Amino acid sequence: MEFRDLKKQYQKHKERFDCAVIKTMEEGVFIGGDAVEKLERRLEDYVGVKHCITCANGTEAMTMVMMAWDIGEGDAVFVPDFTFFSTAEIVAFRGATPIFVDVDPNTFNMDPIKLEACIQSVLNAKRWTPKVVIPVDLFGLPAAHNEIGRIADRHNLRILEDAAQGFGGCIGDKKAGSFGHVATTSFFPAKPLGAYGDGGAIFTDDDVLANQIRSIKVHGKGINKYDNIQIGVNSRLDTLQAAILNVKLDLFIDRELADVNHIKALYDDRLKEVVVTPYIPEEYISSYAQYTVKLKSKEQRERLKLYLGALGIPSMVYYIKPLHKQEAFKMLQTDEESCAVTTDLCDQVLSLPMHPYLTEAEVDEICKAVKTFLIAEAVTA
Template identity: 40%
Template sequence: MQIQLINLKRQYESIKEEVDKEVLDVLSAGQYIMGKNVKEFEREVSEYIGTKHSVSVGNGTDALIIALKALGIGKGDEVITTPFTFFATAESISFVGATPVFVDVDINTFNIDPAKIEEKITDKTKAIMPVHIFGQPCDMDAINEIAKKHNLKVIEDACQAIGSEYKGKKAGSLSDIACFSFFPTKNLGCAGDGGMIVTNDYNLATVCRALRAHGSGADGQKAFNIINNIKEDAVEDNGTDNTVYNPLKYYNYLIGQNSRLDELQAAILRVKLRNLDIWNDARRKHARFYNEQLKDTNLAAPFEADNVKHVYHLYILQSDDRSKMVNYLKENGIATGVYYPIPLHLQKAYKDLGYKEGDLPNAEYLSHRTFAIPMFAELTDEEKEYIVDTIKKFGD
């Protein structure tokens, strides 16, 4: 038996008829940039997450970069974040000219440890960027309390955690501004790249909309007025076809970038969003099965905090002999993934920051032990049984 880490074709087959119709409708309509599907998807995400504003962008990394820019974070500033995550988290901070300051993680949740944040705050610190790693929300009450005390902004990197909850509230609604990725392997993934910024702050949302499209048009003028405290009405974009010709885009007010979600991707994501809770519930069911079946092995299963709803973007195990376990599973047709083999503070790209081995021991410990086994909503009972039976035979 061959089992992929995630089977994207299987998910597509489950919604093929509806997705194909929506894609063909977009193609036949001839409006491919910032059309009705983008607008409706943004509205639907806001409704789902529980925020007032959603701003779609080209990918999750751009979402983080634009959110940082909208907050005015740049050269000379510091942003506190986790070393145990995908590189884009820290990369976005560096990209705007700021410096990532790494704080070690909680050994159980793998998320940034709030108890270790305050000691890293300096007069250069402008924000905290927690990551809801693998689909489990951080301890946001503690993080927000620290941020409020020190007058800092909080940016949720929720790229792996759409649909997860902290004390009954959706990830993305727990901070000043939050970012999602719709990379195909995410719990809500498109057929390419895509991302989203969500916030309750009208001014932040307006600046983000301007920055995603060259700082131009009505959004650019509104953002310029906000930043410069100018009280005047902007020229409105009255439904101009952005695909062919929009005269307002030739009036630029800010230095932005080109980071728009395609109309085709928005159409696909609208279909998938309607299925997200069903798929996340299936992931949680699979995780409970794994937990029960593997509890008597020498592998450490994921920890789920009492006050969260974990959506298991990845199901992460820990092994004292990861390389042998991973090779053994591969030999038996079971795909795995190592997340993350090198914590960010030890990446060569951040050599100049001066971190060394032993500085952040929990992240380093996990980087040598953690690996993922197959996790996607469409896993069959037969596949799950084969996976756990194979794991139990390791070392026989």
């Protein structure tokens, strides 16, 4: 059993993937070209924004936004404490300071109430200037964008939506990638829409920002790549990856998003009595980059993980420690109490296999193992 089975997808749709790759090889265009342009237009239509700019990966997508906004030393950028390292890394990379915001214990996403408190704390300290909020659509579930947007407007802050895990999720009829002033996503293979390698994209309705990022991504180009008007980077999505993503986008829209939500319902029905299953607020849809449950303690979580592994059932811990406890950020000396929910989650969460090609029989096998272990523990407790 695979945690996220990419091989099944290829095997089931082998002819379509092979045709896309061979066509690209035969045409001999490996940078840019029709496949990249087609993908960007299709993503604009799907997400519902004016501009999609593809790039090398999700981390560089966020970095280029920070560059375009000239975020740097003395600036404060608010990020959730419970997420992957890159969300805060791109802030520090620019010389700015990440301010860690605790998360909601139910959604695992940035808590708007805690965000307001963090902004007030920074304003009162007068050490940094608040500039940007980066809500993360964790595990496929969009953040509380409406509430966060109102807070950001009140304090004149820009919003960068980190939709690396959230592609396909939505609030009402508004899709992940369309919130805030700009959004980014990742096409890392294990993401909801994943390539056969690295890739990323930036989404925005801001014409000026879009043009600036298109310049930054190609060495700060002006009228062409040999006319350099600013310092930039080299961050392009390869044509082969675009060709593959065009096939994968068809599959994602046609069936995969619906399939992972069906699998989530199967999991919930079987596990809701023994663990805390993912909470989805009303009018929200998740794209389930992960299916993550909560256990009672770190010790119970680790015992269950070992038990599942012995049965050949993979599971993962996302994330083993809060961002504020990472060695790279120890100099910030974040108050432990201010991020207590994140600290607890890092001891309680466990992600189970989740992908569109998981069968009901496999879900039954996983759930039976989880329930057998937890019921046995309850009897002996």
